[in-house]
Amino acid sequence: MTWQFQVGSLAKKYSVYIPDLLFFGGYGGMVAFKIVEEYPEMVRAMVVSGSILAMTDTLSESNLNRIGFKSSADLLLPTSVKGLKTLFALAVHKPMWFPNRLFTDYLKVMITNRNERAELLEGLVISNKDVTIPRFQKKIHVLWGESDQIFNLEMAKNMKEQLGENATMDIIKKAGHLAHLERPCVYNRRLKKFLTSVYSEN
Structure with missing residues (x-):
């Protein structure tokens, strides 16, 4: 429900698919990471906002x-x-x-x-001892609200480091966990800039 500004904007140029987390609806962060990990041939690049790689017990x-x-x-x-x-x-x-x-x-x-x-x-x-960070070969862009209180900026920066050299990061000021809803115009500009850079490489 909170991604309508992005779905509507992207659908004008791209084919939009919304991954589903059972019982939660279109809730794509951890699902998207799993898709990149298990079906890398299906993914060219990824943008992640307000979601982490895995939720460990600690x-x-x-x-x-x-x-x-x-x-x-x-x-x-x-x-x-x-x-x-x-x-x-x-x-x-x-x-x-x-x-x-x-x-x-x-x-x-x-x-x-x-x-x-x-x-x-x-x-x-999951247990800390069961965590393994996949070696993602795809470009992953971390697009984050500076004031996110649910997954704070420090967590986002740590994840970006874990993702390795293919990861980049962009921080949206005056935005929290729902940066895409609070500042949709800024969010969409940053998102489209990354997508354009990905497609320009081919």
Whole structure:
């Protein structure tokens, strides 16, 4: 739902496919990394925003402690308007006002399959000892909101280093986790600039 500004803009020139995370809808970060890892012949390059390579148990615990939550489900699957407002406030650089009715409707429509989603979130967390960083041969561009509170800038920079010499990074000021929604024009310009550079090489 939050990527409409990008889908609409990109569809004018590109064929757009939206990878799906079961029960979460078009939620592509970790799914996209898996596609690049397992089907490299299908991918020319990748742009990643607000998603990390893998959620390890240590990283999960420290990150949740930092923002004051006991589990990913508590953060991402709120059960009240107050909880949803807290999540939204964490996701943006500058909180925006919406009526409670909108938050109530969002909870009813979007936060479904709660048990299945909670199990999936728990399953995404892997042990530190099981983590291996794939040797990606593709260009990967990290496009990040400077004020991201969910996966902060330090995490993004660490990931960029882990990705190696083919990775580049671009930071969007006055934007949080939802940089693509908060500053869609800036985000789309940076995104298209990278895509143009990729296609100009061929």
